[in-house]
Amino acid sequence: MENTETYAIGIVGFGPKGFYGFERLIAYLREHNNDRSIQIHIFNNTSFLASGDVYRTDQPEYLIMNYANRNINGWILQEPYALATSTPDFVSWLTENRFANAAPNEYAPRAIVGKYLEDCYQLVLDQLPINVRVVPHIGTVSNVFKRGEEYQVKYTEAESGKENSIQCNSLLFTTGHHTFTSQKNTTSKENSVDFIYPVEEKLKPINKDSLVAIKGFGLTAIDAILALTEGRQGMFERKGNGEFKYELSGREPLKIYPFSRTGLPMVPRNGAPNSNAELHFFTDDLVRHLKKNKPVSFKCTILPLIKKEFYFAYYRVLFKNHGHQFYFDDDFTVIENQVQYFHEDFPECPVFNWEAIVDPFRDEPILSSIMLQYYLEFLIEEAKRGEDESPFMAAVSVWRKISPLFNELYSFGGLDAASQKEFDTYYFGLFNRLSYGPPVKNMEKMLALYKSGILDFSFVKSANISENTLNNNYTLQIKNARKTEINYYLNATISRAKEGEFKNELYQNLLKNGLVREFKNKLNTSYNPGCIEINKDGNAIDAKGRVDKNITFYGTPTEGITCDNDTLSRTKNNFASVWAKGVCTSILNKAGITEKYEREENVL
Known part of the structure; x- marks a missing residue:
């Protein structure tokens, strides 16, 4: 017998992460192929659906990415495959649409990336199953209440200011609760932004x-x-x-x-791919070992390994530049001896200095303009040389390779409380400044x-x-x-989660209504990073410590319990796939179908 009852799904926040969740949901719904009536309610502050505020298509072209074209892909190679007639990566899409600067190493305007994401969204919309209806709501969600087995989503329409509410069976939150507290200027002064x-x-x-x-x-x-x-x-x-x-x-x-x-600018980049050099100290085997021995101390265990990786990358390139081979050895003193002999032969070469790399002006209480000018010129020259020629760039690029492995240690309270606080308040910003800077062209400007x-x-x-x-x-x-x-x-600072702070009205109300609770790292000492608690599938933990499989968080809302949620990444902290699969399981269960939806995901 056909089940005509509508199952309603809400996606709160529809930038790239909202689209990724939507794309996975449609793929799983198509694979399930049931005839249940399904509504997908999309809630977004603006009409820039899939592009979101960061990649909105009306921004000027001089606002460009800090992420080379070759790294951008709105699709994921994962079963079930996307329900779309084509799934072009960004470079292919640029070429097909005859955009200038379509080369893999170029940096595109953010508005063009937004147009690409919106096209990806349209490709999915064009192939929607006939039983699925998408309903966009342009406005701000301010509250969510639980009513029986359903959730009442309260929002204010952007154009009319009218308050409305929608009932949903399942919710995905991708909107930031601590990044952008408001899209409006929150100060009363006309001369401040x-x-x-x-x-x-x-x-x-x-x-x-x-x-x-x-x-x-x-x-x-x-x-x-x-x-x-x-x-x-x-x-x-x-x-x-x-x-x-x-x-x-x-x-x-x-x-x-x-x-x-x-007072330091970010280290710029030239767009070339990361070198193929492997990590030697911060390895998969090491991470597996440390994960079995939680909690991990950042300063005592992780930071020394990071410094060794920087050191090795620096000298690998410096040796190469002088026609020498730099050999790895498990005994670090053997590596240091190679360096000592090298500097005896080449005393004019700069010695690796961790402090000089992370903050060359640490001991200068005031920076003169000329000092900063020289530093900018140094950064520009090193960025142009790239990590295959510049020992400095080779060193600072190491964090981009370490970051995914570090995320495995950091996530879900893997560091002790004091370590997490130290990383959140100092080292996160430090490594971002070193490794995720602007295109060199912008620093030249x-x-x-x-x-x-x-x-x-x-x-x-x-x-x-x-x-x-x-x-x-x-x-x-x-x-x-x-x-x-x-x-x-x-x-011009973008705030992250701060200890004990929930600035956004929506997340304050989720706490107040008992739908979520604050994450607390209680390992050795105590630290509240100012984020919600989720399980490893991204599901909310409510005020009583129960897992709510019908509420999932993805992207920015998980910062503080996960690390480095790259806006455009389809693989990093990918709660979208497990959410989409879980929604399909819930639809089956609600329809009274007892067999479980057990298809395993195969990442190619």
Whole structure:
């Protein structure tokens, strides 16, 4: 007998991760091939479905990826295969659609990546089973209540402001609960911006010839700086020596002052693939051993291994550059002896120094502009050489290889509490700065803007900003040293989970309603990273410690209990597949079908 009762599924947050969950769900539903009526409710703050806020298609083309084209693929090679007529990776799609800069090592505009993701979404929509209906809701979800076996999803429509609610049997949350607390400026001051995106809208009020302070010197700060210069018709032109020169349009601020705790910019990249060099110390075997002996100390156990990998990568390239072979040995003193003999033969070569790599100006309380200029020039030159020629780049690229293995140790309380806190508050940012920086072209632009006089590094380190109540402006000052008045203040930092904090209204309400509980690492000491607790399938743990298989989290909401949820990755912390399979099992169970849905996933 045909079952006509509708099974409703909700996906809260529909950027790339929401789309990935949706794609897996449709693939599993097609494989199951039942005739149950199914509705998939998509909740998203904006109409940029699948691209989301980060890759929205209306942003300017000068906002580019820090992720080379060859690394982008909206599809996963996994059974059941995607229900789509074609599944092009990004490079193939760029080539087919005749986009410029389609080479694998190029960095595309984020808006183009968004267009690709939206096309991937449409390819799935075009092949929907006839019993599946997709219902988008453009608005903000603020609360979820459990009513019997169902969940009442409360949301506010973006266009009308009207409050509505939808009943769902199963929910997937991919929206960040601590990254973007709001898409609106949360401060009351007209001359400050807490969230710079979309840049053309948020930064439009900034007057030409004004003084602007930008908190942060990472990818978001670079976006803000480019929006206030190139985004105002300024032009970057290559000179005969290959350097950029910036031509003013007259619409730029007079000065832009970036400032951060370390004052250090991110290490740029040239787009070339990672070297094929293997890890020697941070290995699969080691990870398997450590996972059996939890908790793991970051400083005592993991950090020394990371330092050894940096050391080996550095000297592997340095030796090669001088026609020598660098040999691995299980006895690290044998490796150190090779290095000692090498430096005796080549005393002019720089010695590996961990501190100089992670923070060359640690002992400098204040950075001069000229010091930072020299450092930028050094980073640009090393990035152009790449990790096959630059010992420095070979070393800092190591973290990209270590990261997936480290995630296995970090996730679900694998580190002791003190170690997790130390990693979250210091080393996560450090390794991001070293290994996930912007394209070298963007750092060349920063140097050109500095030389033009617009970008000013006078307050880049050890500065604080405070409100000036007399004139509604701000004061940017280095402690017991120089200061300047500021007309506009931009916060260009992207916050992560913070100890004991749940800023987002939705996640506060999930806690209040008992649908989730806070994750606490109680190994040796205690640390609350400010994230929800989930099991290893991504399912929520409710206030009473019970697993709710009908609520799953994926992507940003799992930060703090997992690590490094790359926005575009289809494989890292992939809760989408297990969620989709679980939904199909729930549909079968609810329909009264007793056989279990047991198909194993085969990753090719």
